[in-house]
Amino acid sequence: AQSVTQLDSQVPVFEEAPVELRCNYSSSVSVYLFWYVQYPNQGLQLLLKYLSGSTLVKGINGFEAEFNKSQTSFHLRKPSVHISDTAEYFCAVIKSGGYQKVTFGTGTKLQVIP
Amino acid sequence: EAGVAQSPRYKIIEKRQSVAFWCNPISGHATLYWYQQILGQGPKLLIQFQNNGVVDDSQLPKDRFSAERLKGVDSTLKIQPAKLEDSAVYLCASSKGSRANTGELFFGEGSRLTVL
Numbered sequence: 001a002q003s004v005t006q007l008d009s010q011v012p013v014f015e016e017a018p019v020e021l022r023c024n025y026s027s028s029v030s031v032y033l034f035w036y037v038q039y040p041n042q043g044l045q046l047l048l049k050y051l052s053g054s055t056l057v058k059g060i061n062g063f064e065a066e067f068n069k070s071q072t073s074f075h076l077r078k079p080s081v082h083i084s085d086t087a088e089y090f091c092a093v094i095k096s097g098g099y100q101k102v103t104f105g106t107g108t109k110l111q112v113i114p
Numbered sequence: 115e116a117g118v119a120q121s122p123r124y125k126i127i128e129k130r131q132s133v134a135f136w137c138n139p140i141s142g143h144a145t146l147y148w149y150q151q152i153l154g155q156g157p158k159l160l161i162q163f164q165n166n167g168v169v170d171d172s173q174l175p176k177d178r179f180s181a182e183r184l185k186g187v188d189s190t191l192k193i194q195p196a197k198l199e200d201s202a203v204y205l206c207a208s209s210k211g212s213r214a215n216t217g218e219l220f221f222g223e224g225s226r227l228t229v230l
Contacts, residue, residue: 006156009154034218036219041223042223042224043205043221043222043224044207044221045221046218046220049218090156101170102147102159103159104156104157105156106154107154107155107156
């Protein structure tokens with residue numbers, strides 16, 4: 001079965017500074033990878049996804065992520081964060097093809113400091 | 115396009131009482147999921163429906179939790195009797211759900227349960 005590890009439970013960063021949120025996955029088969037964002041008291045919203053093709057994926061709100069198969073990573077980056085980016089970010093994985101279960105990581109809380 | 119609707123948003127009950135949560139997925143979405151999100155943790159899949167059928171309920175505590183999806187549309191998740199450790203946010207999500215499932219889920223705002 002596939003799994004996801006988010007090593008950082010909290011990441012404080014100053015406004016306009018760059019940020020990287022780390023995600024590593026484990027799977028013996030091809031996977032699709034996702035980043036979801038959860039604002040306070042809201043459900044999760046898709047930020048970006050990697051299905052195939054270019055390993056650099058761009059998402060909403062200026063975020064991007066790079067799929068690295070050799071390192072089994074899918075780190076999320078933003079060159080300059082805003083206060084409004086304060087939220088919890090979840091990495092998720094699904095085995096490609098068929099009716100598969102989506103597995104989420106434990107989440108990383110991004111706190112943007114003014 | 116209307117999103118995933120859930121109710122109630124908040125519920126407080128005492129242990130051993132029962133509670134039910136309702137979810138209406140996005141129109142046309144064949145797959146419906148119920149996730150449990152305990153504070154500080156990622157969402158954990160409780161049950162996944164494909165139309166009327168159950169695809170995965172391996173992590174559903176079947177002695178106290180039950181779920182159904184009527185006519186392949188709305189779904190209800192019930193807990194009876196509730197325990198303190200059931201305090202969590204219950205998230206409903208839906209997806210188009212096909213053989214080429216890309217795993218993009220659309221979530222509702224969640225139902226926050228507090229068990230006292």
